[in-house]
Amino acid sequence: MKFTKDYSAEIDRLKKEIQTADAIVIGAGAGLSTAAGFTYSGERLQKYFADFVEKYGFHDMYSGGFYPFPTPEEQWAYWSRYIYINRYMDVDNGTYKRLFELVKDKDYFVITTNVDHQFQKAGFDKHRLFYTQGDYGLWQCSEPCHQKTYDNEETVRAMFETQKDMRVPSELVPHCPVCGKPMSMNLRADDTFVEDEGWHRAGERYDEFLRRHDGLHILFLELGVGMNTPVIIKYPFWKMTYANPKAVYACLNFGEAYAPDEISERSICINGDIREVLNALV
Ligand SMILES: [Zn+2]
Numbered sequence: 001m002k003f004t005k006d007y008s009a010e011i012d013r014l015k016k017e018i019q020t021a022d023a024i025v026i027g028a029g030a031g032l033s034t035a036a037g038f039t040y041s042g043e044r045l046q047k048y049f050a051d052f053v054e055k056y057g058f059h060d061m062y063s064g065g066f067y068p069f070p071t072p073e074e075q076w077a078y079w080s081r082y083i084y085i086n087r088y089m090d091v092d093n094g095t096y097k098r099l100f101e102l103v104k105d106k107d108y109f110v111i112t113t114n115v116d117h118q119f120q121k122a123g124f125d126k127h128r129l130f131y132t133q134g135d136y137g138l139w140q141c142s143e144p145c146h147q148k149t150y151d152n153e154e155t156v157r158a159m160f161e162t163q164k165d166m167r168v169p170s171e172l173v174p175h176c177p178v179c180g181k182p183m184s185m186n187l188r189a190d191d192t193f194v195e196d197e198g199w200h201r202a203g204e205r206y207d208e209f210l211r212r213h214d215g216l217h218i219l220f221l222e223l224g225v226g227m228n229t230p231v232i233i234k235y236p237f238w239k240m241t242y243a244n245p246k247a248v249y250a251c252l253n254f255g256e257a258y259a260p261d262e263i264s265e266r267s268i269c270i271n272g273d274i275r276e277v278l279n280a281l282v
Contacts, residue, residue, distance in 0.1 A: 007270065007272065010268050010269065010270050011270065011277065011280050011281060013268050014250050014268050014270065014281060015281055017219045017248050017250065017268065018102055018103070018106070018219065018221075018281070020217065021106065021217050021218060021219035021248070022107065022213060022216040022217045022218065023106070023107045023108065023109075023209070023213040023216060023217075023218050023219070024103050024106050024107070024108040024109075024218070024219045024221055025108070025109050025110075025111070025209070025210070025218060025219070025220050025221065025237075026099070026103065026108060026109070026110040026111070026112075026221045026222075026223065027110075027111050027112070027220065027221070027222045027223070027225055027233035027234070027237055028110065028111075028112040028113070028114055028119075028222075028223045028224060028225070028233075029112070029113050029114065029222075029223070029224045029225035029226055029228075029229075029233065030113070030114065030224060030226060030228075031223065031224020031225065031226060031253055031254060031274060032095070032096075032099075032112075032114065032223045032224035032274055033114050033116055033118060033224070034224065035095050035224060035254075035273060035274035035275040036091070036092045036093055036094075036095035036096055036118060036275070037091045037092060037093040037095070038086055038091055038092075038116060038118075040060045040061040040062055040086075041059060041060040041061070044061075044085070045058070045059075045060060045061055048081050048085055049061065049064065049078075049081065051166055052064055052078060052166065055166070061082055061086075064078055064082070065078075065079070065082060065185075066189070071167070072173045072182060073167040073168050073169075073170055073173060074166050074167055076159055076168045076172065076173055076174075077159070077163045077166045077167050077168050078166075079185065080155075080156045080159030080160045080163065080168060081160060081163075082136075083136045083137070083152065083156045083185075084156055084157065084160040086116050086136055087116055087117055087135075087136035087137050087156075088137075088153060088156065088157065090121075092118055092121065092122065093275065094275075095274065095275045095278060096118045096119060096121065096122035096124075097122045097123065098275075098278040098279060098281075098282050099122070099223070099278055100119075100122045100123045100124055101282055102278070102281055102282060104123070107213075108128060109128045109129075109130070109205075109206060109209040109210075110124060110128060110129045110130065111130045111132065111206055111232070111233060112129070112130070112131055112132070112233075113132055113133045113225075113229055113232055113233065114131070114133075115131065115133055115134050115135050115136050115187055116136055117135060117136065117137055127205060128205075128209075129202060130202040130203055130205070130206040131199070131202065132188070132203075132232055133187060133188040133229075133232075134185070134186040134187040134188055134193065135149075135186055136185070136187070137151060137152055137153060138150065138151065138152060138185075138186035139152045139174055139183040139184065139185065139186060140183065140184060140185075140186045140193075140194040140196075141176035141178065141179060141181060141183060141184075141194070142176070142181055142182045142183060142184035142192065143176070143179060143181050143192070144176075144192055144194050145176060145178050145179040145181070146178050147194050147195065147196055147197075148194065148196055148197075149186045149194055149196045149198075150177075150183070152174070155172060155174060158172055159172050210240070214244070215244055215246065216244075216246060217246045217247070217248075218240075218244065218246070218247045218248070219247075219248050219250060220237040220240060220241055220247060220248070220249045220250065221250045221252075222234065222237055222249070222250065222251045222252065222253070223252045223253075223274055224252065224253055224254075224274055225251075225253065226253070226256060227256075237249055238259070238260055238262075238263060241263045241266060241267070242262055242263050245266075247266065248266050248267070248268065249263055249266060249267045249268070250267070250268040250269075250270070251267065251268070251269045251270070252270045252272070252274050252277050253270075253271065253274075254271065254272065254273055254274065255271055256271070257269040257270055257271040257272075
């Protein structure tokens with residue numbers, strides 16, 4: 001395994017790779033959004049969920065997301081805050097925009113496990129994005145009785161504004177327009193996840209992008225991808241780099257940047273705050 005050597009030398013190498021690559025495939029995980037200011041514990045948790053923390057003892061926003069709340073009114077009071085502050089509110093400290101500055105004139109494609117919509121907010125072309133795990137801004141039938149997703153912005157904003165005593169008004173609780181069962185988040189948590197038409201098209205575009213650049217000088221730029229779901233981004237990036245002698249793999253990850261021996265000669269590993277690294281690159 002290869003770990004960071006000289007920090008500034010690695011930054012210079014990455015800068016050169018970004019400039020000279022025929023194409024850049026960005027793979028982004030939770031660490032990128034953390035660097036952008038989307039923290040799910042500490043101050044932000046206290047600020048928006050103090051009542052839920054007191055009642056249930058949650059230590060971060062994720063744990064509340066899968067809690068079996070006693071009523072749908074309470075469940076949606078929780079989720080509407082969660083969605084609002086992580087999807088609709090402006091939090092980004094410029095991290096995503098800096099990344100966009102770096103690649104906007106290149107032939108790029110993004111694959112991400114993040115569900116917070118920040119790539120599009122920063123200006124990335126939505127036809128060059130594949131959100132594999134869903135989107136906070138979408139609902140689906142919880143069953144699901146059909147493979148379609150629904151934009152939730154209007155209802156979530158109303159829930160956020162009108163909730164009282166940890167409950168949303170009952171008339172705002174969403175139900176499937178087809179079967180009447182409760183709606184749920186379009187997030188991949190189990191096998192009920194709906195892969196709608198947009199999801200399939202994005203997946204096809206990603207495959208097609210990889211096919212079109214096969215054998216060329218591709219930079220696989222991985223940002224903040226941990227070991228929770230390595231089969232979506234990290235392992236495929238390693239394999240594709242190994243299979244293409246012209247490809248280069250770059251891994252930016254605070255404390256966890258490494259590459260396997262087989263591709264270490266063509267790897268750039270930077271163990272640092274992603275925001276600072278992107279600032280240094282721009
Ligand atoms: Zn349904």
